[in-house]
Amino acid sequence: MGAYLFKRLVSLIPILFGISVLVFTILHLVPGDPASIMLGTNATEESIAALRKSMGLDEPLITQYLTWVGGLLQGDFGVSVHSGEEILPQIIKRFGITLQLTVFAVVIGWLVAIPFGIISAIRAHSKTDIAVRVATLLGISVPNFAIGTLLLLVTSLYFNWFPPIDVVSFWENPLEAFKVFVLPAATMGIVVAAGVMRMTRSAFLETMDKDFIRTARAKGNSKWTVVMGHAFRNSSIPIVTIAGMQIGYLLGGSVIVEQLFSIPGLGQYVLEAIYQRDYPVVQGGVLFVALVFVLVNLLIDLIYTWIDPRIKY
Structure with missing residues (x-):
């Protein structure tokens, strides 16, 4: 039973990895920019660009993904870009x-x-x-x-x-x-x-x-x-x-x-x-x-x- 439980827990790793890749990819394919939504329709290009940089949205997708996964491995799910809460x-x-x-x-x-x-x-x-x-x-x-x-x-x-x-x-x-x-x-x-x-x-x-x-x-x-x-x-x-x-x-x-x-x-x-x-x-x-x-x-x-x-x- 112990060996089976260990194998099942280990098998969770590729499953969660696949789900994380799928969710991350789909979300970033959805139209809409979080920075533009947060600042509203009257925001300037400079303010949008500055906010995107502060949130790391100007980085390549692979870099954003690795940063996110790195935080997850440390128990850090990140901060909400809308409310700023953990x-x-x-x-x-x-x-x-x-x-x-x-x-x-x-x-x-x-x-x-x-x-x-x-x-x-x-x-x-x-x-x-x-x-x-x-x-x-x-x-x-x-x-x-x-x-x-x-x-x-x-x-x-x-x-x-x-x-x-x-x-x-x-x-x-x-x-x-x-x-x-x-x-x-x-x-x-x-x-x-x-x-x-x-x-x-x-x-x-x-x-x-x-x-x-x-x-x-x-x-x-x-x-x-x-x-x-x-x-x-x-x-x-x-x-x-x-x-x-x-x-x-x-x-x-x-x-x-x-x-x-x-x-x-x-x-x-x-x-x-x-x-x-x-x-x-x-x-x-x-x-x-x-x-x-x-x-x-x-x-x-x-x-x-x-x-x-x-x-x-």
Whole structure:
């Protein structure tokens, strides 16, 4: 296990290197000059040139890239060209908010998806199964912004309630944090539930046809014992796989939801940086999300060995 973990961590180096090159290249191909945007339309050529020089934008791209990577290796993500703040503390702060939103959304999604997915599988082709499958298709098909807008309209028009604007940590005030995150988490959780529910149903349908399930039934075990004691763990690997991928996607793809509900998370931070052509913030934010994504996938691989002891690394 230790050797496998070491190899996986070493393999992160070329992955992150490739992502850094890709992000850096794409950003510098985007039209627009950060210096011109910061100084406005009335800026002179001399002032723009001076600002570009102070930010190092007049250097060749390879020099800018090496300077940026050199700082990353020392734990320095650079400074925002728009606000002048250090980027890493802001990323960590904003990521904490996004992480709370993601965890809340995943909990909501799993609490809905796994029970209904199991019920749908053990009652295959029934009216309940059809209803679950239709709900799954709707959850997958309807985009996040439409779900979030609908939730906002329903809660404001029919219940006269609006979520608070000021974000509060769950550690500081759980009740206020719940009020802040419940609607955006539900918006993201619906998408999570749809994917996990679909995978849960598929995995259970496949597992329930296995010989060991028929043997467990022949021994006189109750239906609950067969489903939860035998089928659940053997169906968990594909469920955990899709759930792990969704956690990674939610951490990096919460931009729309954070913008819709005015949550100052990492997604909104990077989006604002894109508008402002704040290259260091975008580069650092995307690279940080990529690192978290690959670490989540590594964690999922390690969970496999706990679910199924036959899996060895």
